[in-house]
Amino acid sequence: xxxxxxxxxxxxxxxxxxxxxxxxxxxxxxxxxxxxxxxxxxxxxxxxxxxxxxxxxxxxxxxxxxxxxxxxxxxxxxxxxxxxxxxxxxxxxxxxxxxxxxxxxxxxxxxxxxxxxxxxxxxxxxxxxxxxxxxxxx
Amino acid sequence: xxxxxxxxxxxxxxxxxxxxxxxxxxxxxxxxxxxxxxxxxxxxxxxxxxxxxxxxxxxxxxxxxxxxxxxxxxxxxxxxxxxxxxxxxxxxxxxxxxxxxxxxxxxxxxxxxxxxxxxxxxxxxxxxxxxxxxxxxx
DNA sequence: CGACAATTGAGAACCGTTGTCAAACTGCGG
DNA sequence: CCGCAGTTTGACAACGGTTCTCAATTGTCG
Numbered sequence: 001x002x003x004x005x006x007x008x009x010x011x012x013x014x015x016x017x018x019x020x021x022x023x024x025x026x027x028x029x030x031x032x033x034x035x036x037x038x039x040x041x042x043x044x045x046x047x048x049x050x051x052x053x054x055x056x057x058x059x060x061x062x063x064x065x066x067x068x069x070x071x072x073x074x075x076x077x078x079x080x081x082x083x084x085x086x087x088x089x090x091x092x093x094x095x096x097x098x099x100x101x102x103x104x105x106x107x108x109x110x111x112x113x114x115x116x117x118x119x120x121x122x123x124x125x126x127x128x129x130x131x132x133x134x135x136x137x138x
Numbered sequence: 139x140x141x142x143x144x145x146x147x148x149x150x151x152x153x154x155x156x157x158x159x160x161x162x163x164x165x166x167x168x169x170x171x172x173x174x175x176x177x178x179x180x181x182x183x184x185x186x187x188x189x190x191x192x193x194x195x196x197x198x199x200x201x202x203x204x205x206x207x208x209x210x211x212x213x214x215x216x217x218x219x220x221x222x223x224x225x226x227x228x229x230x231x232x233x234x235x236x237x238x239x240x241x242x243x244x245x246x247x248x249x250x251x252x253x254x255x256x257x258x259x260x261x262x263x264x265x266x267x268x269x270x271x272x273x274x275x276x
Numbered sequence: 277c278g279a280c281a282a283t284t285g286a287g288a289a290c291c292g293t294t295g296t297c298a299a300a301c302t303g304c305g306g
Numbered sequence: 307c308c309g310c311a312g313t314t315t316g317a318c319a320a321c322g323g324t325t326c327t328c329a330a331t332t333g334t335c336g
Contacts (some may be wrong), residue, residue: 016282016332016333016334016335018282018283018332020283020284037218037324038322038323045256046227051285052285053284053285054285054322054325055283057323057324057325058283058325075263077211077216077217077293077323078215078322078323079324092253092259094259095261103257103259106243107245108251111243115243115268119239119241120272121230121232121268121270121272121273122270123233123270124268125268125269125270126267127266127269128246128264128266129265130250130254130263130264131262131264132254132260132261132262132263133260133261134257134259137261138260154301154303154313154314156301156302156314156315156325158316159314161284174292175292189316190315190316190317190319192293192294192315192317192318193314193315195292196314196315215292215323215324216292216293217293268302
């Protein structure tokens with residue numbers, strides 16, 4: 001699935017600012033936890049806009065590709081998304097209600113880099129998510 | 139669907155050792171990386187056994203529940219499984235060729251638990267993967 | 277303004293996974 | 307040794323999320 005390549009072979013990248021893309025962006029601005037594509041689609045509808053589900057998927061994929069949203073998978077394997085605050089961080093997500101806490105751990109960053117370098121790997125990146133049940137859902 | 143309670147109070151395991159379960163176990167013994175349920179099903183078929191796909195899923199789920207196999211999800215959200223040799227560990231994966239190195243870091247385990255507990259979360263689990271370009275692909 | 281590629285949407289197609297339910301099997305008590 | 311009751315199985319349908327198709331639209335740029 002690396003085929004979210006939208007720039008044609010001619011190097012002409014033309015991402016147009018359309019009503020639909022604005023609607024997705026607006027919806028993303030309306031919450032700060034992780035939501036599924038369908039939930040985001042519902043949100044857009046509630047906001048009075050009309051955007052096809054396929055377009056929501058396409059737009060989210062493009063935004064994730066551009067690094068403007070974080071996409072990860074919940075324990076059921078479903079993709080969930082949210083707008084990404086620039087800094088690198090991880091998430092502590094409640095399995096039950098989806099509440100999200102951003103956490104950061106310099107030690108982990110250092111550890112992953114050390115491990116990878118130790119094995120000769122370059123261009124290191126990593127993903128780390130923590131799941132649990134939050135106090136309110138217990 | 140959280141309750142997969144299978145043993146009665148009398149310590150009498152209600153899980154019967156059947157031909158099918160033995161076949162799944164045998165297949166699991168035949169590889170040491172993560173495979174999808176369907177690949178495992180194919181393996182069983184190649185070994186000459188005949189087990190329904192649904193049964194493979196059920197058996198894998200039961201084994202995972204019993205802590206005898208690890209189940210995680212690949213980037214496409216598909217479940218992949220592997221017999222769980224020993225300790226919990228993570229993977230350092232080459233983006234280009236897919237080569238995988240198993241790594242473990244007690245510090246990370248401790249850190250995730252600490253962070254989660256600190257925020258009042260319970261039933262903690264986490265996912266961590268490191269990506270990079272291996273020496274051979276540089 | 278006009279041509280043209282990018283974009284969209286409705287629905288079908290896909291595909292992994294789970295549910296259904298009658299038939300087969302297992303262990304146990306009699 | 308036999309039959310009962312509960313477990314397990316398998317073929318297949320159902321499901322749900324995601325992607326594909328393709329004709330119709332819509333920005334963009336010359």
